[in-house]
Amino acid sequence: MTQTAPPETRRSRRGRSRRTGAAAGVHLVLAGYTLIALFPVVLVVMNSFKNRRGIFGDPLGLPDARSFSLEGYATVLGEGNFALYYGNSLIVTVASLFLILLLGAMAAHALAEYRFRLNTLLGIYMILGIMVPIRLGTVAILQLMVDLDLVNTLLSLILVYTAQGLPIAVFILSEFMRTLSRDIKDCARVDGLSEYRIFFEVVLPLIRPVLATVAVFSMIPIWNDLWFPLILASSDATKTVTLGVQQFIGQYTVNWSAVLASLSIAILPVLALYAIFSRQLIAGITSGAVKG
């Protein structure tokens, strides 16, 4: 953006129209991006309200009197254990998120606050996981879970997702914690707080916006994951939503209305959590820039 305060009005008018033009351009790009990002979601939700004939006959059309049907939702909610899968997904996601945020914030606090030998090395070791996909270790993880007798339990998923989410959480949180004022922690020390209470009562409230950011970033891959539920917890009692959807995809026929309906329902909790965190999220993203 150009900041101009020219003496002549003609020049300033031209400057303003150029600014408007630039703003329009930016919004055009943003609108285009939004369209591309939203299109598949809209398509899924739209088609989930159609019958089979409607989906295949006119995939891009809105549901009308002939094609409107709730058969997908009826199948999903009526048949199968969809509520159970849904609950499993929620338990796994919420528990993993809690552990990622708690352990990540504690590790980040230790790395940012205390001077000790090998601090930097330990930090690098902890965030190395960002570069190494956890799926490379699937076989070893499976063996480990078999040995621990944790196969087909939700706990196995929670442990794996916590490990998966920690590196990026430690990375983001420790970077942010380094910018926290040292004075406020020292003040708490003078006030007589223990190191644990400094963490819980002083540091955590200060980093709430960043915690929300990390929560959203960590939540989505966990909720959407198919890989680990399939490998570690594919029993009927421990299936997650993404795995549960697979029951409608047969070898020869696919119940598309049911698949789309269950996907539509699966979007809801992510949306809800995002709505809760979004205000904090914006604050978290901008707080680095306009820290005041």
Added chain:
Amino acid sequence: MSQLVLRKVRKSFGRIDVIHGVDLEVRDGEFVVFVGPSGCGKSTLLRMIAGLEPISGGEIAIGDEVVNDIAPADRGIAMVFQSYALYPHKDVYGNMAFALRHAGEDKAVIDKRVRHAADILGLEPLLKRKPKELSGGQRQRVAIGRAIVRDPEIFLFDEPLSNLDAALRVQMRVEILRLHKRLKTTMIYVTHDQVEAMTLADRIVVLRDGRIEQVGTPLELYHHPENRFVAGFIGSPRMNFLPAARDGQGHVTAAGSRPLDLPVEPGSDVVELGIRPEHVGLCAAGEGHLTGEVLVAERLGGETFLHVDLGEPEPFVVRADGSVTQQSGESVGLRLRPESLHVFDGEGRAHPHRERHALIA
């Protein structure tokens, strides 16, 4: 009775020594200011007294008790930080009550003490506000209030005014002074601003590179600096330094000046002369001790700073009356007052004065 005693206190970060054996005694109720250029270790020393920075050597005692291994909260101190360090998620009342609540103090006692502190500082209307709704001066007042509530034996201030604008700084300075008069508690105050040091302190501790250069009342430091560093650091505009020598009769001359009537020990080392800008009189060119050309005349209204070229690398600054007529390019004569001159030897030590200044007992 001395309230705080430092004995050979040292601090090193790894292999770098920051504080090299500081000895200091602070009396009960005294207002002591640590002053020095940035990086001189004054904040580190304060943090060591607070217990926020471990001590590498020596001893710190508060009220007869060695506190080297005592946690900050149990040392009977309260600290006010430069960045205020208010808890942003608590309102003013919550901030001030926090330490007492944490210590499990009775609710009624907490309330009484918070209201008392708020009353001293005029914070009552703000008690329900959050820190972000306060101005800089108000925030600093809350930070001070939080310290008062703890009823400490020693207040520690770490550059508390340097985030405030100039007008507010003057106002808060007076407020801190009045607070000290009222509470009569020992206060230790760190600043790099020598005006704050001069106006607030009962005694000033001048630090450089982790060593104490001189300890004394503000006027002692001003009139009887023990060395060149203190002489140059205290006073604004700063002291002028001229190379000095002895002529055939043993009289001191500086930068080709006429001989000065200065009694210095015969045979002692005379290398430099220090003259404060306010201790110089103007006269016609050719008269007085020195003559030079005015480079710049800074007119502030009430007073005028003349920068005079004496052929030295630095111009010689004279603080003159606002009504002087000299302009840049003109030649002026300078008359030095012998009783206000400072003579330094090769190591920067000041020669002792013939007599103490009248204001210093």
